[in-house]
Amino acid sequence: MYVYDEFDQTLLNERVAEFSDQIKRRLSGELSEEEFRPLRLMNGTYLQLHAYMLRISIPYGTLSSKKLRMLAHIARRYDRGYGHFTTRQNLQFHWIKLEDLPNAMADLASAGLHGIQTSGNCVRNISTDQWAGVARDEIADPRIYAEILRQHLTLHPEFSFLPRKFKIGITGAAHDRAAVKMHDIGLWLRRGPNGELGFEVAVGGGLGRTPYLAETIRGFCPSRDLLGYVEAILRVYNRYGRRDNIWKARIKILVHDLGVAKFRDEVEAEFEASKDYAPVLDERLVAEITRRFHYPNFENVEDNPPELQAAFHDARFRTWYFNAVAPHRVPGHAIVTISLKPVGLTPGDCTADQMEALADFADQYGYGEIRNGHEQNLCLPSVRQRDLPALWRKLDAVGLALSNVNLITDIIACPGLDYCSLANARAIPVAMEISKRFADPDLQRNIGRLHINISGCINACGHHHIGHIGILGVEKQGQEFYQITLGGKADENAKLGTLIGPSVPFDKVADVIEDVVAAYIELRERPEEIFIDTVRRVGIQPFKERVYAVR
Amino acid sequence: MTSPLDQKLRIDGLVVITANRLRDGAVIYRTAGGGWTTDLAGALVLDAVAPVKAELAQAAGEGTLAVGAYAAPVVHDANGRLVPGNLREIIRSSGPTFDLRRVPAET
Numbered sequence: 001m002y003v004y005d006e007f008d009q010t011l012l013n014e015r016v017a018e019f020s021d022q023i024k025r026r027l028s029g030e031l032s033e034e035e036f037r038p039l040r041l042m043n044g045t046y047l048q049l050h051a052y053m054l055r056i057s058i059p060y061g062t063l064s065s066k067k068l069r070m071l072a073h074i075a076r077r078y079d080r081g082y083g084h085f086t087t088r089q090n091l092q093f094h095w096i097k098l099e100d101l102p103n104a105m106a107d108l109a110s111a112g113l114h115g116i117q118t119s120g121n122c123v124r125n126i127s128t129d130q131w132a133g134v135a136r137d138e139i140a141d142p143r144i145y146a147e148i149l150r151q152h153l154t155l156h157p158e159f160s161f162l163p164r165k166f167k168i169g170i171t172g173a174a175h176d177r178a179a180v181k182m183h184d185i186g187l188w189l190r191r192g193p194n195g196e197l198g199f200e201v202a203v204g205g206g207l208g209r210t211p212y213l214a215e216t217i218r219g220f221c222p223s224r225d226l227l228g229y230v231e232a233i234l235r236v237y238n239r240y241g242r243r244d245n246i247w248k249a250r251i252k253i254l255v256h257d258l259g260v261a262k263f264r265d266e267v268e269a270e271f272e273a274s275k276d277y278a279p280v281l282d283e284r285l286v287a288e289i290t291r292r293f294h295y296p297n298f299e300n301v302e303d304n305p306p307e308l309q310a311a312f313h314d315a316r317f318r319t320w321y322f323n324a325v326a327p328h329r330v331p332g333h334a335i336v337t338i339s340l341k342p343v344g345l346t347p348g349d350c351t352a353d354q355m356e357a358l359a360d361f362a363d364q365y366g367y368g369e370i371r372n373g374h375e376q377n378l379c380l381p382s383v384r385q386r387d388l389p390a391l392w393r394k395l396d397a398v399g400l401a402l403s404n405v406n407l408i409t410d411i412i413a414c415p416g417l418d419y420c421s422l423a424n425a426r427a428i429p430v431a432m433e434i435s436k437r438f439a440d441p442d443l444q445r446n447i448g449r450l451h452i453n454i455s456g457c458i459n460a461c462g463h464h465h466i467g468h469i470g471i472l473g474v475e476k477q478g479q480e481f482y483q484i485t486l487g488g489k490a491d492e493n494a495k496l497g498t499l500i501g502p503s504v505p506f507d508k509v510a511d512v513i514e515d516v517v518a519a520y521i522e523l524r525e526r527p528e529e530i531f532i533d534t535v536r537r538v539g540i541q542p543f544k545e546r547v548y549a550v551r
Numbered sequence: 552m553t554s555p556l557d558q559k560l561r562i563d564g565l566v567v568i569t570a571n572r573l574r575d576g577a578v579i580y581r582t583a584g585g586g587w588t589t590d591l592a593g594a595l596v597l598d599a600v601a602p603v604k605a606e607l608a609q610a611a612g613e614g615t616l617a618v619g620a621y622a623a624p625v626v627h628d629a630n631g632r633l634v635p636g637n638l639r640e641i642i643r644s645s646g647p648t649f650d651l652r653r654v655p656a657e658t
C-alpha cells in the first residue's frame with residue numbers, strides 16, 4: 001500500500017477547496033456551464049442521463065480497507081447505496097448531486113481519494129495488474145513505477161492539455177492481466193543484459209472507433225530513462241497529434257499515420273535532444289518511493305494447511321477455490337478474486353454493504369488490502385490459506401463468493417444507455433440476460449474460459465474489441481442493434497475480434513450467444529480447448545453459418 | 552446516438568424542452584409558465600421550430616436552473632397520456648431499465 005505524504009494530502013485539500021468554490025460559483029450563476037464544464041471534468045464529474053456521475057481514481061487498482069470504507073460511505077450518504085467498478089481501475093458513482101459534491105469530495109480526500117485525472121486530455125489513472133506485488137510470474141512490482149509516473153505526470157503543465165486523453169498501462173508479469181496493449185503507452189518490466197530493470201515500451205494502443213494494439217518502439221528502456229522516454233513520447237504527441245478532429249486525436253492515429261518506425265525515430269530523436277534536462281530516475285528516488293509502499297508483514301505460514309485440506313470436503317468450497325483462488329508468491333498465502341458478476345445483476349456494481357463487509361474481511365484475513373482489475377472484479381491479494389474457508393463463508397453470506405471468474409457469466413459491460421449520455425444501446429440488460437441463460441454453474445464450467453465484453457457505443461468502454469465474444473451496441477432507425485465479434489483477446493497475445501455479420505436486435509443477442517456457444521461445444525477438439533483457441537483454429541466461418549443460417 | 556445537443560434542430564412531431572437540473576442533475580421539462588418540472592405530464596408540448604427556438608433561447612438565459620436544454624420527442628399513448636418518444640427519453644424519464652434493487656442473486 002502506498003502511503004501518501006503531506007504534499008499529496010495538501011494537494012488534495014487544495015483541490016477540494018478550489019473545486020468547492022467553483023461549484024459554489026456555478027450554482028450562483030457566476031460561472032456559466034461552458035466555463036464550469038472543463039473544471040468539473042478535471043475532477044471526474046460528468047453529467048449523465050439522469051444525474052451527475054463522479055469518477056474516482058484507484059491508482060494501480062490498490063485500495064486500503066480504509067479507502068474502501070470511505071467509498072461505501074459515499075455510496076450510502078451521497079449516492080444510491082452502490083458504486084460501479086470500471087475497466088480502468090476507477091469507481092463511478094452514478095447518482096451524485098452537484099450540490100453534495102463539496103462535502104463528498106472533502107470526505108473522499110480525507111481518505112486520500114479524488115477524481116483528479118479521471119477525465120480530460122491529460123494522462124489518466126495509470127492502470128496495472130491487480131496482482132501486482134503478489135503474482136508469482138512478476139519480475140518487479142509495477143506499482144512503484146506507476147506511482148513514480150503518477151507523481152511526475154499529475155498536473156504536469158506540459159502534459160495537461162494533450163490532444164486527447166492519454167492512458168498508460170504497466171505490468172511486471174509474464175502474463176498480461178492489465179490489457180497493456182490497449183493503452184496509449186504500454187509498459188512491460190523487463191530485465192536488461194546485465195540483469196538491470198527496465199521496460200519494453202509500446203505505443204499507440206486504444207480501442208474506440210479505430211482500434212489498434214500498441215506496438216513496441218523500444219525493446220528495452222533502462223528504468224533510469226523511464227521518465228525521460230515517456231516525456232519524449234508525450235512531447236512528440238503534443239507536437240504532432242491532431243487537435244482538429246476528436247476522432248483522430250488519440251496517439252494511436254498519429255502512430256498509425258506516421259508509421260511505427262517513423263514515430264519511433266521521432267521519439268528517439270526527441271529523447272536524445274532532451275538528454276541534458278530530461279528527468280533521470282535514479283536509484284535513490286526508486287528506493288524512496290519503494291519505501292513508501294507498505295508491504296504486508298507476511299506471516300511465516302505453510303502451504304496447504306490442514307484447515308484448507310479439511311474444507312475441500314465441501315464441494316461448494318472446492319468449486320469456489322478452484323475458480324477464484326490463485327497462487328501467491330509467499331508460501332501459505334493465496335490471491336482471492338471476488339467476482340462482481342452475480343447472475344442477472346449489473347457487472348461491476350458493488351453495494352455499500354458489500355464494500356464495508358469486504359473492508360472488514362480484508363482487515364481480518366487479508367492485511368487490509370483490496371484490489372480491482374480491468375475485468376470489473378475485486379481481489380483480496382494476500383489471504384492466509386488457512387483462513388480461506390472462513391473467508392469463503394463470510395463472502396458467501398454477502399453474495400460475494402461467486403465461482404464464475406473467467407467464465408461466460410463474468411461479463412465486462414459498460415453502463416450503456418441505462419446511464420450514459422453517449423450510448424447507442426443498452427449494455428447492462430444484455431449482460432443480465434446472457435448471464436441468466438448461462439446461469440447453470442455446471443454449464444459454465446463445461447464451457448470453460450470465455451470472456452464476453454459489451455459496449456453501448458463505439459467508444460468501447462466495455463473493451464468489446466478484445467472480448468473472446470465482443471458485443472457492440474449500434475443504433476438503426478431508433479432501434480437498438482448489436483454487432484457481434486469473435487476472437488478478440490486482451491492478454492500478451494492481444495488480438496482484435498472479427499465481426500461475424502449483420503447486427504442483431506436487442507432481444508436476439510442472448511439467442512445468438514447461445515448459438516455461438518453451441519457451435520463451439522460441437523467444434524472443440526476436446527473439452528480443454530477453450531473457446532478462443534477453437535475460434536483461432538477454425539476461424540469465424542462455422543460460427544457465422546450457425547448464427548445466420550437460422551436468421 | 553449522437554447527443555441531441557449535437558443534432559440539428561428538426562421538428563417532425565411533438566416535442567418537449569428537456570434538460571438536467573443544475574444542482575442535482577435530475578431530468579426536468581419546461582412548463583408553459585416558463586418554469587421546470589420533473590413530471591413529463593406537466594411539460595409544455597410544442598410542434599414547430601420557432602417556439603422551440605424561443606424556449607431554448609429563454610432556457611439558455613437562465614443558467615442556474617437547467618443544463619443542456621434540447622427538444623425531445625414525445626407522443627401520446629393509447630390513453631392520451633404524454634410519454635417519451637424514444638428509448639433514450641424513456642430511460643431519462645423513468646431511470647435504468649432494470650431493477651436497481653441491489654440484493655445479489657445466488658449463482
Ligand code: HEM
Nearest residue numbers: 086087088182206207208250413414415420422459460461
Ligand atoms: C458513463 C460515462 C462514460 C463516458 C461519458 C465515457 C466516455 C468515453 C469516451 C468518449 C471514450 C472514447 C475516447 C476516445 O477514444 O478518444 C471512452 C473510452 C473508454 N472508456 Fe469510457 N466513458 C464512460 C464510462 C466508462 C466506464 C464505466 C468504463 C468502464 C467500464 C469506461 C472505460 C473506458 C475505456 C477502457 C475506454 C478506452 C477505450 C480505448 O482504449 O479507446 N468508460 N469513454
Ligand code: SF4
Nearest residue numbers: 414420423456457461
Ligand atoms: S462505450 Fe459508449 S455507452 Fe458505454 S460507457 Fe462508453 S461512452 Fe457510454
